[in-house]
Every structure is written in structure tokens, then in C-alpha cells.
Amino acid sequence: MRYWLFKSEPSDWSWDDQLAKGAAGEEWGGVRNYQARNFMREMAVGDRGFFYHSQKARAIVGTVEICAAAHPDSTTDDDRWDCVDIRALETLPEPVTLDAVKQTPELADMVLVKNSRLSVQPVTADEWSLICRMGGLQDG
DNA sequence: GCCAACGTTGGC
């Protein structure tokens, strides 16, 4: 299983919006960046991901599961763009802020820190378990 | 609200 991170502006699509979709999940449409799209094409059903609030919130707030592999993005007719579907799994009891990530040496190489503009990105297994613990989850 | 970083576009 692989691990990922999905970024969203809460004013656009928030964790609450994602939670409201429940087990059915929701298409992660609207991504118009090749790197991000390529990562989504690599995702498999059952992979896990973090849900990150950008802009004012700047924190990892929950975990999600990939519930549909990459398929054409329904928000456009342009066939260059694919996306996956994700569903909310757990809310982090304690959100892990960008500040906290930056202050943790083991997380200094995270794409979140290194390439802050990439909206869909891979997370290593070590990063995953550490952030889960920091957020108050036993495990992913 | 500003601005740096980065990705994309389009002229040559």
C-alpha cells in the first residue's frame, strides 16, 4: 500500500465537505497539473492519504482512502486530465500543522515542505506513521 | 494582501 497527501483550500472543499460525502467518497477533480495527475494515475484502490488544509488553516486534518482508481475528470472535457475518488476515513484528534511538520526533523524532506505548491503528492511509510502518531491516531 | 516559486503558454 502506498501513501499520499491531498491538498485543498478549505473555502473551496473542506474536510467537513469530504466527511459529508461519507463512504461513497468524492471525485478529486479539478487538478490541472501534470505531476499531480501522474501521481493520481499511480494510485491504487485501498491506498491511504492525508487530507491537508492549505491557505489559512495549514494543517493535516484527516485520513482518506482511495476508493476509485484514476478515471477521466468529469469537471472537464479535456481528456488529458484524470483523477481518483477518495473517501474520508478518520479525523485526526489533533491536527498536525505545517509548523509542526517543519519543526520535526524526520519530516523535513516531505514534499509538503520541499514543494509547497504541489497539490497531490506522495508520502513515505515512515512519514505516514509518524504523522498519524503526532495527530493522535494509533496508526493509519 | 504581498510576493516568491513554479508551471504553462506562445512567439520566435
Added chain:
DNA sequence: GCCAACGTTGGC
């Protein structure tokens, strides 16, 4: 195919 101009993202 290069690169300048432009637009967008996201941290501060």
C-alpha cells in the same frame, strides 16, 4: 526547442 511573459498557488 528555447525562453520570456504570464498566471496561479500558497506561505507569510
